[in-house]
Amino acid sequence: MTTDHLFVITGGPGSGKTSLVAALAAAGHATMPEAGRAIIRDQVAIGGDALPWADRAAFADLMLGWELRSHREARAMAGPVILDRGIPDVIGYRALCGLPVPDHLRRAAELYRYNRRVFIAPHWPAIFAQDAERRQSLEEASVTTRAMERAYIDCGYELVALPLTPVAERAAFVAAMIAQTG
Numbered sequence: 001m002t003t004d005h006l007f008v009i010t011g012g013p014g015s016g017k018t019s020l021v022a023a024l025a026a027a028g029h030a031t032m033p034e035a036g037r038a039i040i041r042d043q044v045a046i047g048g049d050a051l052p053w054a055d056r057a058a059f060a061d062l063m064l065g066w067e068l069r070s071h072r073e074a075r076a077m078a079g080p081v082i083l084d085r086g087i088p089d090v091i092g093y094r095a096l097c098g099l100p101v102p103d104h105l106r107r108a109a110e111l112y113r114y115n116r117r118v119f120i121a122p123h124w125p126a127i128f129a130q131d132a133e134r135r136q137s138l139e140e141a142s143v144t145t146r147a148m149e150r151a152y153i154d155c156g157y158e159l160v161a162l163p164l165t166p167v168a169e170r171a172a173f174v175a176a177m178i179a180q181t182g
Contacts, residue, residue: 003071003075006081007114008152010085010089011148015124024082024171024174030080031081032070032073032082035063035070050062056093068108071086088152090105092144092148092151096143109155116158119161120148120162
């Protein structure tokens with residue numbers, strides 16, 4: 001089954017990815033949510049420690065499971081599907097944290113592919129904000145963006161930088177790029 005209809009939006013925290021995915025969903029596009037915030041909420045609710053500020057390796061493992069499930073669900077959908085992050089994000093996260101990238105994670109990135117063009121939300125200090133789930137500093141957000149860039153490039157993807165424009169304009173940009181890939 002082809003996976004050219006799976007379009008990833010990646011980038012660092014606070015760069016507008018989730019707002020963009022929400023706008024695309026509101027416009028009628030099929031989307032898949034981001035793992036990180038949902039995992040954090042769940043782990044906090046149950047008193048778990050698979051959190052980026054507690055057990056980063058366990059957090060990465062949960063993200064991989066989420067991304068595999070998201071890929072499987074999106075692959076079965078007809079038409080373009082926009083994913084808020086993908087499997088290479090887990091590679092980028094582990095590298096960012098100084099954790100080894102296990103062979104099974106590299107294998108997952110080889111087997112579970114997306115459209116060759118991946119949208120990356122550039123680091124954007126003007127819209128960055130911390131909250132209960134996003135504890136990274138502005139500098140950490142910038143470093144994370146670079147880690148995601150490296151992970152996707154290393155996995156053989158072509159990065160398409162999102163414009164630093166309002167959400168509606170970003171959504172129109174993504175929709176037009178997806179339409180061009182036909």
